[in-house]
Amino acid sequence: MSEQVLTEAMRCEIDKALTKFPADRKRSAALLTIHIVQDLGAGWVSQEQLDAIADYLGESRVAIYEVATFYTMCKRDPTGRYNISVCTNLPCQLCGVDKIVEHLQKRLKINFGETTADGKFSLEEAECLGACVNAPMCQIGKKYYENLTPEKIDQLLAELEAETKN
Ligand code: FES
Structure with a gap:
């Protein structure tokens, strides 16, 4: 599913970001990954995108939701431009x-x-x-x-x- 919800540009940037983290610590890249999806997308992350991020990183959905709901800079609803x-x-x-x-x-x-x-x-x-x-x-x-x-x-x-x- 992550292939359809995350664009190629998003996946490319996420792959680059992942090189900054130990291979067995992909969860540490959650915040950066959410930012990438938000910035290259519509300025916010949908539930579907959060799920796709979890799948792409091989992390639990809860782990990604925890990050997305903790930081106010992670927008989970549409905003203006x-x-x-x-x-x-x-x-x-x-x-x-x-x-x-x-x-x-x-x-x-x-x-x-x-x-x-x-x-x-x-x-x-x-x-x-x-x-x-x-x-x-x-x-x-x-x-x-x-x-x-x-x-x-x-x-x-x-x-x-x-x-x-x-
Ligand atoms: S109170 Fe710190 S920036 Fe406004």
């Missing part, structure tokens, strides 16, 4: 993240856990993302956006909107 994770922990709160959240929700007309009607943006509340020194901040894909202000959000959304037109 840009999933905006906003840290709302204390240091970000103290630096005014509420205003950023309010601005984002107003601009995108969605709440946390929702996706815009055009499928471009999702909004998600995140725990500390380790960039407290430059709070408030958010993460989109693998990039961090720090020292946010409503103006910076406007600029960022405009840039992302422009990207979707390319």
